Amino acid sequence: MNRLIATLKENECKVTLQRIAIYETLKNTKAHPNAEAIYKQLSPKYPTISLATVYKSLELFVSLGLIQAINVEENSFRYDGNSKPHPHLICSNCEKVEDLDEHPFADLCQEVEALSGYNIEKQQLNFYGRCPDCTQKS
Amino acid sequence: MNRLIATLKENECKVTLQRIAIYETLKNTKAHPNAEAIYKQLSPKYPTISLATVYKSLELFVSLGLIQAINVEENSFRYDGNSKPHPHLICSNCEKVEDLDEHPFADLCQEVEALSGYNIEKQQLNFYGRCPDCTQKS
DNA sequence: CTGATTATAAAGAATAGTTTTCGTGTACGT
DNA sequence: ACGTACACGAAAACTATTCTTTATAATCAG
Numbered sequence: 001m002n003r004l005i006a007t008l009k010e011n012e013c014k015v016t017l018q019r020i021a022i023y024e025t026l027k028n029t030k031a032h033p034n035a036e037a038i039y040k041q042l043s044p045k046y047p048t049i050s051l052a053t054v055y056k057s058l059e060l061f062v063s064l065g066l067i068q069a070i071n072v073e074e075n076s077f078r079y080d081g082n083s084k085p086h087p088h089l090i091c092s093n094c095e096k097v098e099d100l101d102e103h104p105f106a107d108l109c110q111e112v113e114a115l116s117g118y119n120i121e122k123q124q125l126n127f128y129g130r131c132p133d134c135t136q137k138s
Numbered sequence: 139m140n141r142l143i144a145t146l147k148e149n150e151c152k153v154t155l156q157r158i159a160i161y162e163t164l165k166n167t168k169a170h171p172n173a174e175a176i177y178k179q180l181s182p183k184y185p186t187i188s189l190a191t192v193y194k195s196l197e198l199f200v201s202l203g204l205i206q207a208i209n210v211e212e213n214s215f216r217y218d219g220n221s222k223p224h225p226h227l228i229c230s231n232c233e234k235v236e237d238l239d240e241h242p243f244a245d246l247c248q249e250v251e252a253l254s255g256y257n258i259e260k261q262q263l264n265f266y267g268r269c270p271d272c273t274q275k276s
Numbered sequence: 277c278t279g280a281t282t283a284t285a286a287a288g289a290a291t292a293g294t295t296t297t298c299g300t301g302t303a304c305g306t
Numbered sequence: 307a308c309g310t311a312c313a314c315g316a317a318a319a320c321t322a323t324t325c326t327t328t329a330t331a332a333t334c335a336g
Contacts (some may be wrong), residue, residue: 013312014304014311014312015303016302016303016312018314034293035293036293049315050315051294052296052316052317053313055293056295056313072209075214075215075292075293075322076293087250089250092260100250100253102253103253108243112227115240116238118267118270119267119273120265121230122230122265123264123266124265124266125262125263126209127250127256127258128258129257129259131255132254132256152284152331152332153333154285154331173323187286189286189323191286193324194284194285213293213322214321214322277336278336279334279335280333283332284329284330285329285331286328287327287328287329288325288326289327290324290325290326291322291325292322292324293322294319294322295319295321297316298316299315299316300315302312303313305308306308
């Protein structure tokens with residue numbers, strides 16, 4: 001919250017109710033929602049909020065490094081309130097997206113930079129498969 | 139080519155001129171094109187080919203394991219004639235997609251499975267950054 | 277080789293996710 | 307409090323992809 005306000009001010013962006021609400025919603029969930037899901041969650045409380053505003057705010061937050069966008073198979077972006085790069089697990093059955101926290105990929109970037117000559121700014125490590133819950137159910 | 143025909147026959151799919159042309163196009167490039175790009179490349183030679191056919195053929199090839207789809211930032215799929223999973227390097231400046239062949243990620247899947255309990259079917263390892271060419275130019 | 281069968285192709289409409297436009301409203305420095 | 311630049315909301319536009327219908331072509335049986 002404070003981080004949002006500080007970052008917006010630093011970048012001469014206005015601090016609006018909508019931006020606060022969208023940021024809060026994302027920070028308070030582990031579900032990696034998409035723009036639509038965030039919009040639906042906010043609608044009851046803020047009936048006049050617009051989906052376009054959600055999209056624009058999310059885009060802004062990404063560009064400010066406050067959150068990260070993740071590219072799941074389905075052609076729709078999901079968002080993660082944690083902007084630190086980390087691998088994601090995506091269940092091919094229930095479509096949930098989870099973080100993989102204990103990742104042994106700490107210095108992957110350096111390795112890749114050394115091998116490729118690229119100056120890596122961002123990574124996207126997605127693993128697709130059946131989650132334990134779905135495996136059990138079937 | 140022979141692999142395409144054999145695989146199509148094994149799966150009781152028809153061997154058509156269009157499918158051969160699409161597969162060939164993809165196998166003969168390192169550019170990781172999207173459906174539109176493949177369509178445009180084929181258009182001069184096959185003026186009646188349809189974009190929908192390109193989409194459907196690519197989808198079929200992916201489902202048969204002949205090629206792989208890669209999810210780049212921009213909301214559009216790119217295709218890779220090499221179906222073996224391997225990391226990709228995406229230049230944030232010129233948008234080209236390259237393969238990272240000498241990858242030290244051989245047994246990443248097993249590690250992730252052990253850590254998460256997921257049954258990993260597929261992975262997507264994308265690294266975004268400036269390629270050496272673009273770095274030099276600026 | 278010929279015709280029947282059936283999967284596939286083409287065309288264009290439809291859809292979903294996202295972005296843009298534009299008029300109005302609001303945050304915030306002065 | 308005022309003015310202005312930026313942001314918001316609503317609707318329309320756009321883009322990648324999928325669906326639907328009809329026509330065509332690949333394969334198989336004879």
